[in-house]
Amino acid sequence: MPHSPLIRMFNARAHLTPDEEAALRSLPMQVRAIKAKQNVVREGDRPTRSFALLEGNACTYQNLDSGNRQIMAFHVPGDVPDLQSLHLSYLDHSVGTVGPCTVGFIDHADLQRICRDFPRIAAGLWRLTLIDACIFRAWISNLGARKADSRAAHLICETVVRMDAAGQVENGRLSWPVTQADLADALGISIVHVNRTLTQLRTAGLMTLQRGTLTVSDWPRLKDLGEFGSEYLHLSSDKDHSRPELN
Amino acid sequence: MPHSPLIRMFNARAHLTPDEEAALRSLPMQVRAIKAKQNVVREGDRPTRSFALLEGNACTYQNLDSGNRQIMAFHVPGDVPDLQSLHLSYLDHSVGTVGPCTVGFIDHADLQRICRDFPRIAAGLWRLTLIDACIFRAWISNLGARKADSRAAHLICETVVRMDAAGQVENGRLSWPVTQADLADALGISIVHVNRTLTQLRTAGLMTLQRGTLTVSDWPRLKDLGEFGSEYLHLSSDKDHSRPELN
DNA sequence: CGCACTCTTGACCGAGATCAACATTCGTGG
DNA sequence: CCACGAATGTTGATCTCGGTCAAGAGTGCG
Numbered sequence: 001m002p003h004s005p006l007i008r009m010f011n012a013r014a015h016l017t018p019d020e021e022a023a024l025r026s027l028p029m030q031v032r033a034i035k036a037k038q039n040v041v042r043e044g045d046r047p048t049r050s051f052a053l054l055e056g057n058a059c060t061y062q063n064l065d066s067g068n069r070q071i072m073a074f075h076v077p078g079d080v081p082d083l084q085s086l087h088l089s090y091l092d093h094s095v096g097t098v099g100p101c102t103v104g105f106i107d108h109a110d111l112q113r114i115c116r117d118f119p120r121i122a123a124g125l126w127r128l129t130l131i132d133a134c135i136f137r138a139w140i141s142n143l144g145a146r147k148a149d150s151r152a153a154h155l156i157c158e159t160v161v162r163m164d165a166a167g168q169v170e171n172g173r174l175s176w177p178v179t180q181a182d183l184a185d186a187l188g189i190s191i192v193h194v195n196r197t198l199t200q201l202r203t204a205g206l207m208t209l210q211r212g213t214l215t216v217s218d219w220p221r222l223k224d225l226g227e228f229g230s231e232y233l234h235l236s237s238d239k240d241h242s243r244p245e246l247n
Numbered sequence: 248m249p250h251s252p253l254i255r256m257f258n259a260r261a262h263l264t265p266d267e268e269a270a271l272r273s274l275p276m277q278v279r280a281i282k283a284k285q286n287v288v289r290e291g292d293r294p295t296r297s298f299a300l301l302e303g304n305a306c307t308y309q310n311l312d313s314g315n316r317q318i319m320a321f322h323v324p325g326d327v328p329d330l331q332s333l334h335l336s337y338l339d340h341s342v343g344t345v346g347p348c349t350v351g352f353i354d355h356a357d358l359q360r361i362c363r364d365f366p367r368i369a370a371g372l373w374r375l376t377l378i379d380a381c382i383f384r385a386w387i388s389n390l391g392a393r394k395a396d397s398r399a400a401h402l403i404c405e406t407v408v409r410m411d412a413a414g415q416v417e418n419g420r421l422s423w424p425v426t427q428a429d430l431a432d433a434l435g436i437s438i439v440h441v442n443r444t445l446t447q448l449r450t451a452g453l454m455t456l457q458r459g460t461l462t463v464s465d466w467p468r469l470k471d472l473g474e475f476g477s478e479y480l481h482l483s484s485d486k487d488h489s490r491p492e493l494n
Numbered sequence: 495c496g497c498a499c500t501c502t503t504g505a506c507c508g509a510g511a512t513c514a515a516c517a518t519t520c521g522t523g524g
Numbered sequence: 525c526c527a528c529g530a531a532t533g534t535t536g537a538t539c540t541c542g543g544t545c546a547a548g549a550g551t552g553c554g
Binding site for chain 3: 195
Protein backbone atom coordinates (compact mmCIF):
# COMPACT_ATOMS: atom_id res chain seq x y z
CA MET A 1 0.00 0.00 0.00
CA PRO A 2 2.71 2.59 0.83
CA HIS A 3 4.09 2.28 -2.69
CA SER A 4 0.77 3.16 -4.34
CA PRO A 5 1.37 6.90 -4.83
CA LEU A 6 4.64 6.06 -6.55
CA ILE A 7 2.99 3.52 -8.85
CA ARG A 8 0.23 5.95 -9.62
CA MET A 9 2.77 8.63 -10.50
CA PHE A 10 4.50 6.27 -12.92
CA ASN A 11 1.30 5.06 -14.50
CA ALA A 12 0.06 8.60 -15.09
CA ARG A 13 3.00 9.13 -17.43
CA ALA A 14 4.25 5.81 -18.76
CA HIS A 15 3.13 2.23 -18.75
CA LEU A 16 4.49 -0.37 -16.38
CA THR A 17 4.60 -4.07 -17.13
CA PRO A 18 3.48 -6.33 -14.26
CA ASP A 19 7.15 -7.25 -13.72
CA GLU A 20 8.15 -3.64 -13.42
CA GLU A 21 5.29 -2.79 -11.13
CA ALA A 22 6.19 -5.73 -8.90
CA ALA A 23 9.81 -4.58 -8.82
CA LEU A 24 8.73 -1.10 -7.76
CA ARG A 25 6.43 -2.47 -5.08
CA SER A 26 9.23 -4.57 -3.64
CA LEU A 27 11.58 -1.60 -3.31
CA PRO A 28 12.64 -1.43 0.34
CA MET A 29 11.16 1.80 1.69
CA GLN A 30 11.44 3.30 5.14
CA VAL A 31 8.15 5.07 5.80
CA ARG A 32 8.05 8.03 8.18
CA ALA A 33 5.51 10.65 9.22
CA ILE A 34 6.81 14.22 9.26
CA LYS A 35 5.14 17.24 10.85
CA ALA A 36 4.28 20.41 9.00
CA LYS A 37 7.05 22.90 8.20
CA GLN A 38 9.98 20.56 8.72
CA ASN A 39 12.92 20.04 6.41
CA VAL A 40 13.27 16.60 4.87
CA VAL A 41 16.60 17.34 3.21
CA ARG A 42 18.67 20.49 3.29
CA GLU A 43 20.75 22.33 0.71
CA GLY A 44 24.33 21.12 0.87
CA ASP A 45 23.39 17.62 2.02
CA ARG A 46 24.98 14.62 0.31
CA PRO A 47 22.20 12.09 0.77
CA THR A 48 22.67 8.34 0.37
CA ARG A 49 18.97 7.82 -0.19
CA SER A 50 16.09 9.59 -1.91
CA PHE A 51 12.52 9.86 -0.73
CA ALA A 52 9.07 9.64 -2.24
CA LEU A 53 6.32 11.87 -0.93
CA LEU A 54 3.50 9.46 -0.05
CA GLU A 55 0.96 11.76 1.62
CA GLY A 56 0.70 15.51 2.11
CA ASN A 57 2.37 18.48 0.45
CA ALA A 58 6.00 19.52 0.39
CA CYS A 59 8.03 22.16 -1.39
CA THR A 60 11.51 22.62 -2.84
CA TYR A 61 13.20 25.89 -1.95
CA GLN A 62 16.48 27.75 -1.71
CA ASN A 63 17.53 30.29 0.91
CA LEU A 64 19.43 33.24 -0.54
CA ASP A 65 22.18 35.19 1.18
CA SER A 66 19.86 38.18 1.25
CA GLY A 67 17.59 36.23 3.60
CA ASN A 68 14.87 35.63 1.03
CA ARG A 69 13.45 32.17 0.54
CA GLN A 70 12.47 31.15 -2.98
CA ILE A 71 10.13 28.21 -3.36
CA MET A 72 10.67 26.56 -6.75
CA ALA A 73 8.26 23.64 -6.63
CA PHE A 74 5.32 22.29 -4.70
CA HIS A 75 5.14 18.52 -4.49
CA VAL A 76 2.21 16.16 -4.63
CA PRO A 77 1.94 12.56 -3.43
CA GLY A 78 4.00 10.30 -5.68
CA ASP A 79 6.74 12.86 -6.33
CA VAL A 80 10.37 12.00 -5.66
CA PRO A 81 11.66 15.50 -4.99
CA ASP A 82 15.34 14.70 -4.51
CA LEU A 83 15.73 11.95 -7.07
CA GLN A 84 18.58 13.99 -8.52
CA SER A 85 20.77 13.09 -5.54
CA LEU A 86 21.09 9.66 -7.15
CA HIS A 87 23.45 11.24 -9.70
CA LEU A 88 24.49 14.56 -8.17
CA SER A 89 26.04 14.21 -4.75
CA TYR A 90 25.73 17.88 -3.78
CA LEU A 91 22.13 18.95 -3.19
CA ASP A 92 21.43 22.48 -4.47
CA HIS A 93 18.11 22.91 -2.68
CA SER A 94 16.16 22.04 0.45
CA VAL A 95 12.88 20.16 0.58
CA GLY A 96 10.48 20.94 3.39
CA THR A 97 6.97 19.86 4.29
CA VAL A 98 4.08 22.28 3.87
CA GLY A 99 1.51 20.37 5.90
CA PRO A 100 1.98 17.08 7.72
CA CYS A 101 3.41 14.43 5.39
CA THR A 102 4.27 10.79 5.04
CA VAL A 103 7.46 10.07 3.14
CA GLY A 104 9.22 6.87 2.11
CA PHE A 105 13.00 6.81 2.04
CA ILE A 106 14.65 4.59 -0.57
CA ASP A 107 18.36 3.82 -0.52
CA HIS A 108 20.31 4.86 -3.58
CA ALA A 109 21.77 1.36 -3.74
CA ASP A 110 18.27 -0.09 -4.19
CA LEU A 111 17.40 2.52 -6.81
CA GLN A 112 20.60 1.76 -8.67
CA ARG A 113 19.85 -1.95 -8.60
CA ILE A 114 16.34 -1.52 -9.98
CA CYS A 115 17.69 0.80 -12.68
CA ARG A 116 20.23 -1.82 -13.71
CA ASP A 117 17.73 -4.69 -13.73
CA PHE A 118 14.88 -2.74 -15.33
CA PRO A 119 16.19 -0.31 -17.96
CA ARG A 120 12.66 0.91 -18.65
CA ILE A 121 12.32 1.95 -15.02
CA ALA A 122 15.63 3.79 -15.30
CA ALA A 123 14.31 5.55 -18.40
CA GLY A 124 11.05 6.26 -16.57
CA LEU A 125 12.87 7.84 -13.64
CA TRP A 126 14.98 9.89 -16.04
CA ARG A 127 11.72 10.92 -17.68
CA LEU A 128 10.33 12.05 -14.33
CA THR A 129 13.34 14.29 -13.77
CA LEU A 130 12.89 15.70 -17.28
CA ILE A 131 9.25 16.49 -16.51
CA ASP A 132 10.41 18.26 -13.36
CA ALA A 133 12.67 20.34 -15.58
CA CYS A 134 9.65 21.24 -17.76
CA ILE A 135 7.88 22.44 -14.65
CA PHE A 136 10.88 24.52 -13.60
CA ARG A 137 10.90 26.14 -17.03
CA ALA A 138 7.21 26.93 -16.70
CA TRP A 139 7.98 28.61 -13.36
CA ILE A 140 10.72 30.66 -14.98
CA SER A 141 8.23 31.98 -17.53
CA ASN A 142 5.74 32.57 -14.77
CA LEU A 143 8.14 34.61 -12.64
CA GLY A 144 9.81 36.43 -15.47
CA ALA A 145 6.96 37.32 -17.75
CA ARG A 146 3.64 37.54 -15.90
CA LYS A 147 2.25 39.94 -13.39
CA ALA A 148 1.01 39.00 -9.97
CA ASP A 149 -2.59 37.94 -10.68
CA SER A 150 -1.70 35.93 -13.76
CA ARG A 151 1.22 34.36 -11.94
CA ALA A 152 -0.97 33.26 -9.04
CA ALA A 153 -3.58 31.88 -11.43
CA HIS A 154 -0.96 29.84 -13.26
CA LEU A 155 0.39 28.34 -10.04
CA ILE A 156 -3.09 27.45 -8.90
CA CYS A 157 -3.93 25.79 -12.22
CA GLU A 158 -0.73 23.76 -12.11
CA THR A 159 -1.47 22.69 -8.56
CA VAL A 160 -5.01 21.62 -9.38
CA VAL A 161 -3.95 19.52 -12.38
CA ARG A 162 -1.08 17.84 -10.57
CA MET A 163 -3.12 17.19 -7.44
CA ASP A 164 -5.86 15.77 -9.63
CA ALA A 165 -3.41 13.39 -11.28
CA ALA A 166 -2.42 12.33 -7.76
CA GLY A 167 -6.08 11.68 -6.96
CA GLN A 168 -6.41 14.53 -4.48
CA VAL A 169 -9.16 16.59 -6.14
CA GLU A 170 -12.89 16.15 -5.55
CA ASN A 171 -15.43 18.46 -7.16
CA GLY A 172 -12.80 21.04 -7.97
CA ARG A 173 -11.84 21.13 -4.30
CA LEU A 174 -8.62 20.02 -2.68
CA SER A 175 -6.64 20.32 0.52
CA TRP A 176 -3.63 22.58 0.06
CA PRO A 177 -2.28 23.81 3.38
CA VAL A 178 -0.01 26.58 2.07
CA THR A 179 0.11 29.88 3.93
CA GLN A 180 0.08 33.19 2.11
CA ALA A 181 3.71 33.56 3.18
CA ASP A 182 4.50 30.33 1.29
CA LEU A 183 2.76 31.67 -1.79
CA ALA A 184 4.70 34.91 -1.49
CA ASP A 185 7.97 32.94 -1.50
CA ALA A 186 6.81 30.91 -4.48
CA LEU A 187 5.44 33.78 -6.57
CA GLY A 188 8.18 36.29 -5.81
CA ILE A 189 5.75 38.89 -4.47
CA SER A 190 5.16 40.24 -0.97
CA ILE A 191 2.79 38.64 1.53
CA VAL A 192 0.55 41.70 1.46
CA HIS A 193 0.29 41.53 -2.29
CA VAL A 194 -0.48 37.81 -2.19
CA ASN A 195 -3.40 38.64 0.04
CA ARG A 196 -4.65 41.32 -2.33
CA THR A 197 -4.19 39.08 -5.34
CA LEU A 198 -6.09 36.17 -3.78
CA THR A 199 -8.84 38.53 -2.70
CA GLN A 200 -9.05 39.76 -6.25
CA LEU A 201 -9.27 36.23 -7.69
CA ARG A 202 -11.91 35.34 -5.13
CA THR A 203 -13.95 38.50 -5.79
CA ALA A 204 -13.77 37.78 -9.51
CA GLY A 205 -15.30 34.39 -8.76
CA LEU A 206 -12.35 32.35 -10.04
CA MET A 207 -11.39 30.43 -6.91
CA THR A 208 -11.14 30.53 -3.15
CA LEU A 209 -8.27 29.47 -0.93
CA GLN A 210 -9.29 29.43 2.70
CA ARG A 211 -8.11 27.49 5.71
CA GLY A 212 -6.05 25.17 3.55
CA THR A 213 -8.81 24.34 1.09
CA LEU A 214 -8.53 25.38 -2.53
CA THR A 215 -11.76 25.54 -4.50
CA VAL A 216 -11.84 26.34 -8.18
CA SER A 217 -15.07 28.03 -9.17
CA ASP A 218 -14.33 29.11 -12.75
CA TRP A 219 -11.72 26.88 -14.36
CA PRO A 220 -11.86 28.35 -17.88
CA ARG A 221 -11.33 31.91 -16.71
CA LEU A 222 -8.64 30.85 -14.24
CA LYS A 223 -6.79 29.01 -17.02
CA ASP A 224 -7.18 31.99 -19.24
CA LEU A 225 -5.85 34.44 -16.69
CA GLY A 226 -2.88 32.18 -15.97
CA GLU A 227 -2.24 31.44 -19.66
CA PHE A 228 -2.24 27.84 -18.50
CA GLY A 229 -1.91 24.81 -20.73
CA SER A 230 -1.23 21.44 -19.15
CA GLU A 231 0.94 19.93 -21.91
CA TYR A 232 4.19 20.66 -20.10
CA LEU A 233 3.14 18.39 -17.21
CA HIS A 234 3.22 15.43 -19.62
CA LEU A 235 0.24 13.69 -18.07
CA SER A 236 -1.14 11.16 -20.49
CA SER A 237 -4.73 12.02 -19.64
CA ASP A 238 -5.56 15.56 -20.60
CA LYS A 239 -7.52 16.95 -17.69
CA ASP A 240 -9.68 19.12 -19.88
CA HIS A 241 -11.12 16.09 -21.58
CA SER A 242 -11.09 13.55 -18.80
CA ARG A 243 -12.55 15.80 -16.12
CA PRO A 244 -15.28 17.83 -17.77
CA GLU A 245 -16.55 19.14 -14.43
CA LEU A 246 -13.61 21.48 -14.37
CA ASN A 247 -14.69 23.10 -17.60
CA MET B 248 37.27 17.35 -34.21
CA PRO B 249 33.55 18.30 -34.35
CA HIS B 250 32.88 16.11 -31.31
CA SER B 251 35.43 17.93 -29.13
CA PRO B 252 33.05 20.39 -27.43
CA LEU B 253 30.86 17.44 -26.44
CA ILE B 254 33.80 15.48 -25.03
CA ARG B 255 34.99 18.54 -23.18
CA MET B 256 31.55 19.05 -21.67
CA PHE B 257 31.52 15.45 -20.42
CA ASN B 258 35.03 15.58 -19.04
CA ALA B 259 34.33 18.78 -17.13
CA ARG B 260 31.76 16.89 -15.05
CA ALA B 261 32.54 13.18 -15.11
CA HIS B 262 35.34 10.95 -16.26
CA LEU B 263 35.27 9.05 -19.52
CA THR B 264 37.13 5.82 -20.13
CA PRO B 265 38.96 5.61 -23.48
CA ASP B 266 36.24 3.22 -24.67
CA GLU B 267 33.50 5.63 -23.80
CA GLU B 268 35.28 8.57 -25.35
CA ALA B 269 35.79 6.58 -28.54
CA ALA B 270 32.11 5.67 -28.57
CA LEU B 271 31.13 9.33 -28.24
CA ARG B 272 33.54 10.35 -30.98
CA SER B 273 32.08 7.77 -33.32
CA LEU B 274 28.52 9.02 -32.84
CA PRO B 275 27.15 9.92 -36.29
CA MET B 276 26.63 13.65 -36.25
CA GLN B 277 25.29 15.89 -38.98
CA VAL B 278 27.14 19.19 -38.65
CA ARG B 279 25.46 22.40 -39.83
CA ALA B 280 26.19 26.11 -39.61
CA ILE B 281 23.25 28.27 -38.54
CA LYS B 282 22.99 32.05 -38.79
CA ALA B 283 22.26 34.32 -35.85
CA LYS B 284 18.69 34.59 -34.54
CA GLN B 285 17.35 31.43 -36.11
CA ASN B 286 15.35 28.73 -34.45
CA VAL B 287 16.96 25.30 -34.25
CA VAL B 288 13.91 23.61 -32.77
CA ARG B 289 10.52 25.05 -31.95
CA GLU B 290 8.08 24.55 -29.08
CA GLY B 291 5.62 21.81 -30.02
CA ASP B 292 8.08 19.94 -32.22
CA ARG B 293 8.43 16.18 -31.83
CA PRO B 294 12.05 15.77 -32.88
CA THR B 295 13.61 12.44 -33.86
CA ARG B 296 17.08 13.75 -33.16
CA SER B 297 18.82 16.00 -30.66
CA PHE B 298 21.62 18.44 -31.32
CA ALA B 299 24.83 19.49 -29.65
CA LEU B 300 25.90 23.12 -29.80
CA LEU B 301 29.45 22.97 -31.20
CA GLU B 302 30.28 26.65 -31.68
CA GLY B 303 28.54 29.90 -30.80
CA ASN B 304 25.77 30.79 -28.39
CA ALA B 305 22.13 29.73 -28.32
CA CYS B 306 19.24 30.15 -25.93
CA THR B 307 16.18 28.23 -24.77
CA TYR B 308 12.97 30.24 -24.63
CA GLN B 309 9.19 30.12 -24.53
CA ASN B 310 6.74 32.48 -26.18
CA LEU B 311 3.75 33.32 -24.00
CA ASP B 312 0.24 34.08 -25.19
CA SER B 313 0.70 37.63 -23.98
CA GLY B 314 3.39 38.07 -26.62
CA ASN B 315 6.28 38.09 -24.17
CA ARG B 316 9.30 35.93 -24.77
CA GLN B 317 11.00 34.40 -21.75
CA ILE B 318 14.54 33.14 -22.19
CA MET B 319 15.27 30.40 -19.68
CA ALA B 320 18.80 29.37 -20.55
CA PHE B 321 21.81 30.49 -22.54
CA HIS B 322 23.87 27.69 -24.03
CA VAL B 323 27.59 27.29 -24.44
CA PRO B 324 29.54 25.01 -26.80
CA GLY B 325 29.18 21.40 -25.70
CA ASP B 326 25.58 21.78 -24.46
CA VAL B 327 22.85 19.48 -25.77
CA PRO B 328 19.89 21.83 -25.29
CA ASP B 329 17.11 19.48 -26.38
CA LEU B 330 18.44 16.22 -24.99
CA GLN B 331 15.10 15.87 -23.19
CA SER B 332 13.40 15.09 -26.51
CA LEU B 333 15.04 11.66 -26.25
CA HIS B 334 12.48 10.81 -23.55
CA LEU B 335 9.74 13.43 -23.92
CA SER B 336 8.23 13.55 -27.36
CA TYR B 337 6.54 16.93 -26.96
CA LEU B 338 9.00 19.82 -26.79
CA ASP B 339 7.93 22.49 -24.30
CA HIS B 340 10.37 25.15 -25.48
CA SER B 341 12.17 26.54 -28.49
CA VAL B 342 15.91 26.80 -28.96
CA GLY B 343 17.28 29.63 -31.06
CA THR B 344 20.73 30.87 -31.93
CA VAL B 345 22.01 34.11 -30.40
CA GLY B 346 24.97 34.64 -32.70
CA PRO B 347 26.09 32.44 -35.62
CA CYS B 348 26.45 28.82 -34.51
CA THR B 349 27.61 25.40 -35.54
CA VAL B 350 25.43 22.54 -34.35
CA GLY B 351 25.66 18.78 -34.68
CA PHE B 352 22.47 16.77 -35.01
CA ILE B 353 22.46 13.28 -33.51
CA ASP B 354 19.67 10.78 -34.20
CA HIS B 355 17.79 9.55 -31.17
CA ALA B 356 18.35 6.00 -32.40
CA ASP B 357 22.11 6.47 -32.15
CA LEU B 358 21.81 8.05 -28.71
CA GLN B 359 19.64 5.17 -27.55
CA ARG B 360 22.16 2.68 -28.85
CA ILE B 361 25.09 4.32 -27.06
CA CYS B 362 23.00 4.52 -23.85
CA ARG B 363 22.28 0.80 -24.07
CA ASP B 364 25.89 -0.18 -24.82
CA PHE B 365 27.49 2.23 -22.35
CA PRO B 366 25.41 2.57 -19.19
CA ARG B 367 27.86 5.07 -17.76
CA ILE B 368 27.26 7.33 -20.76
CA ALA B 369 23.52 7.00 -20.17
CA ALA B 370 24.06 7.96 -16.54
CA GLY B 371 26.29 10.81 -17.66
CA LEU B 372 23.63 12.16 -20.02
CA TRP B 373 21.03 11.87 -17.28
CA ARG B 374 23.45 13.75 -15.06
CA LEU B 375 23.73 16.51 -17.65
CA THR B 376 19.96 16.95 -17.69
CA LEU B 377 19.97 17.06 -13.88
CA ILE B 378 22.59 19.80 -13.95
CA ASP B 379 20.39 21.70 -16.39
CA ALA B 380 17.62 21.42 -13.81
CA CYS B 381 19.94 22.89 -11.17
CA ILE B 382 20.55 25.82 -13.47
CA PHE B 383 16.81 26.29 -14.02
CA ARG B 384 16.31 26.35 -10.26
CA ALA B 385 19.02 28.97 -9.92
CA TRP B 386 17.17 31.06 -12.53
CA ILE B 387 13.94 30.72 -10.57
CA SER B 388 15.65 32.14 -7.49
CA ASN B 389 17.21 34.83 -9.61
CA LEU B 390 13.91 35.95 -11.13
CA GLY B 391 11.83 35.55 -8.01
CA ALA B 392 14.03 36.90 -5.28
CA ARG B 393 16.57 39.42 -6.62
CA LYS B 394 16.29 42.90 -7.97
CA ALA B 395 17.49 43.97 -11.36
CA ASP B 396 21.17 44.73 -10.70
CA SER B 397 21.74 41.62 -8.63
CA ARG B 398 19.87 39.54 -11.17
CA ALA B 399 22.01 40.80 -14.03
CA ALA B 400 25.18 40.22 -12.03
CA HIS B 401 24.17 36.63 -11.31
CA LEU B 402 23.45 35.90 -14.95
CA ILE B 403 26.78 37.38 -15.98
CA CYS B 404 28.65 35.34 -13.38
CA GLU B 405 26.97 32.15 -14.51
CA THR B 406 27.79 32.93 -18.12
CA VAL B 407 31.43 33.61 -17.37
CA VAL B 408 31.91 30.37 -15.42
CA ARG B 409 30.12 28.22 -17.99
CA MET B 410 31.89 29.83 -20.93
CA ASP B 411 35.18 29.36 -19.11
CA ALA B 412 34.47 25.66 -18.66
CA ALA B 413 33.82 25.55 -22.40
CA GLY B 414 37.20 27.18 -23.01
CA GLN B 415 35.76 30.45 -24.28
CA VAL B 416 37.20 32.91 -21.74
CA GLU B 417 40.56 34.68 -22.07
CA ASN B 418 41.71 37.22 -19.49
CA GLY B 419 38.23 37.64 -18.11
CA ARG B 420 37.01 38.48 -21.59
CA LEU B 421 34.66 36.53 -23.82
CA SER B 422 32.51 36.89 -26.89
CA TRP B 423 28.83 36.95 -25.96
CA PRO B 424 26.72 38.39 -28.78
CA VAL B 425 23.50 38.94 -26.81
CA THR B 426 21.51 42.11 -27.40
CA GLN B 427 20.01 44.11 -24.55
CA ALA B 428 16.63 42.90 -25.77
CA ASP B 429 17.80 39.31 -25.23
CA LEU B 430 18.91 40.17 -21.71
CA ALA B 431 15.56 41.83 -21.05
CA ASP B 432 13.79 38.61 -22.06
CA ALA B 433 16.11 36.57 -19.86
CA LEU B 434 16.02 38.80 -16.79
CA GLY B 435 12.33 39.64 -16.91
CA ILE B 436 12.94 43.39 -17.00
CA SER B 437 12.40 45.97 -19.73
CA ILE B 438 14.99 46.79 -22.39
CA VAL B 439 15.33 50.30 -21.05
CA HIS B 440 16.02 49.01 -17.58
CA VAL B 441 18.58 46.52 -18.88
CA ASN B 442 20.42 49.44 -20.38
CA ARG B 443 20.32 51.36 -17.11
CA THR B 444 21.40 48.32 -15.12
CA LEU B 445 24.36 47.55 -17.41
CA THR B 446 25.38 51.19 -17.31
CA GLN B 447 25.29 51.02 -13.55
CA LEU B 448 27.43 47.86 -13.43
CA ARG B 449 29.90 49.41 -15.85
CA THR B 450 30.06 52.68 -13.94
CA ALA B 451 30.66 50.73 -10.74
CA GLY B 452 33.63 49.11 -12.47
CA LEU B 453 32.29 45.57 -12.28
CA MET B 454 32.12 44.66 -15.96
CA THR B 455 31.48 45.92 -19.46
CA LEU B 456 29.36 44.39 -22.18
CA GLN B 457 29.89 46.14 -25.47
CA ARG B 458 29.62 45.06 -29.06
CA GLY B 459 29.23 41.44 -28.10
CA THR B 460 32.24 41.34 -25.81
CA LEU B 461 31.83 40.76 -22.09
CA THR B 462 34.71 41.85 -19.88
CA VAL B 463 34.73 41.23 -16.15
CA SER B 464 36.72 43.88 -14.33
CA ASP B 465 35.90 43.07 -10.69
CA TRP B 466 34.97 39.42 -10.24
CA PRO B 467 34.69 39.43 -6.42
CA ARG B 468 32.31 42.34 -6.33
CA LEU B 469 30.31 41.01 -9.26
CA LYS B 470 29.94 37.64 -7.51
CA ASP B 471 28.99 39.40 -4.34
CA LEU B 472 26.34 41.55 -6.00
CA GLY B 473 24.87 38.51 -7.75
CA GLU B 474 25.09 36.30 -4.65
CA PHE B 475 26.81 33.89 -6.99
CA GLY B 476 28.30 30.56 -6.00
CA SER B 477 29.28 28.12 -8.73
CA GLU B 478 28.49 24.86 -6.89
CA TYR B 479 25.15 24.41 -8.65
CA LEU B 480 26.91 24.17 -12.02
CA HIS B 481 28.59 20.96 -10.83
CA LEU B 482 31.86 21.66 -12.59
CA SER B 483 34.58 19.52 -11.08
CA SER B 484 37.11 22.32 -11.21
CA ASP B 485 36.13 25.20 -8.99
CA LYS B 486 36.80 28.30 -11.02
CA ASP B 487 37.75 30.35 -7.99
CA HIS B 488 40.70 28.10 -7.33
CA SER B 489 41.69 27.08 -10.80
CA ARG B 490 41.54 30.53 -12.38
CA PRO B 491 43.00 32.91 -9.82
CA GLU B 492 43.13 35.76 -12.32
CA LEU B 493 39.40 36.16 -11.87
CA ASN B 494 39.80 36.87 -8.19
C1' DC C 495 -7.54 30.98 28.11
C1' DG C 496 -3.80 33.19 26.09
C1' DC C 497 -0.10 33.66 22.99
C1' DA C 498 1.65 33.03 18.38
C1' DC C 499 0.77 32.64 13.82
C1' DT C 500 -1.89 34.02 9.92
C1' DC C 501 -4.82 37.02 7.47
C1' DT C 502 -6.62 41.65 6.24
C1' DT C 503 -6.79 46.54 5.24
C1' DG C 504 -5.06 51.32 4.67
C1' DA C 505 -1.47 54.84 3.61
C1' DC C 506 2.54 55.81 1.43
C1' DC C 507 6.76 54.85 -1.28
C1' DG C 508 9.92 53.23 -4.85
C1' DA C 509 11.86 50.04 -8.46
C1' DG C 510 11.11 49.40 -12.71
C1' DA C 511 7.64 49.96 -16.82
C1' DT C 512 6.24 52.77 -20.48
C1' DC C 513 6.53 56.42 -23.81
C1' DA C 514 9.21 59.22 -26.69
C1' DA C 515 13.05 60.94 -28.99
C1' DC C 516 17.59 60.58 -30.55
C1' DA C 517 22.32 58.38 -31.31
C1' DT C 518 25.12 54.76 -32.76
C1' DT C 519 26.31 50.53 -35.09
C1' DC C 520 25.86 47.13 -38.47
C1' DG C 521 24.63 44.70 -42.49
C1' DT C 522 23.56 45.10 -47.26
C1' DG C 523 23.54 46.40 -51.95
C1' DG C 524 25.21 49.75 -55.23
C1' DC D 525 34.34 51.53 -50.37
C1' DC D 526 30.48 54.16 -49.41
C1' DA D 527 25.53 55.14 -48.42
C1' DC D 528 21.49 54.09 -46.41
C1' DG D 529 18.03 51.78 -43.71
C1' DA D 530 17.22 48.72 -39.95
C1' DA D 531 18.58 47.12 -35.69
C1' DT D 532 20.47 48.30 -31.41
C1' DG D 533 21.72 51.28 -27.72
C1' DT D 534 20.98 55.64 -24.79
C1' DT D 535 18.63 59.14 -22.14
C1' DG D 536 14.81 61.82 -19.99
C1' DA D 537 9.97 62.29 -18.25
C1' DT D 538 6.17 60.21 -16.34
C1' DC D 539 3.32 56.46 -14.53
C1' DT D 540 2.11 52.15 -12.07
C1' DC D 541 2.46 47.78 -9.94
C1' DG D 542 3.77 45.98 -6.17
C1' DG D 543 6.75 46.84 -1.82
C1' DT D 544 6.98 48.53 2.83
C1' DC D 545 5.19 50.03 7.14
C1' DA D 546 1.70 49.81 10.48
C1' DA D 547 -2.18 48.30 12.97
C1' DG D 548 -5.88 45.36 13.87
C1' DA D 549 -8.69 40.98 13.35
C1' DG D 550 -9.17 36.07 13.13
C1' DT D 551 -7.71 31.45 14.11
C1' DG D 552 -5.74 27.76 16.27
C1' DC D 553 -2.85 25.32 19.29
C1' DG D 554 -0.74 24.33 23.92
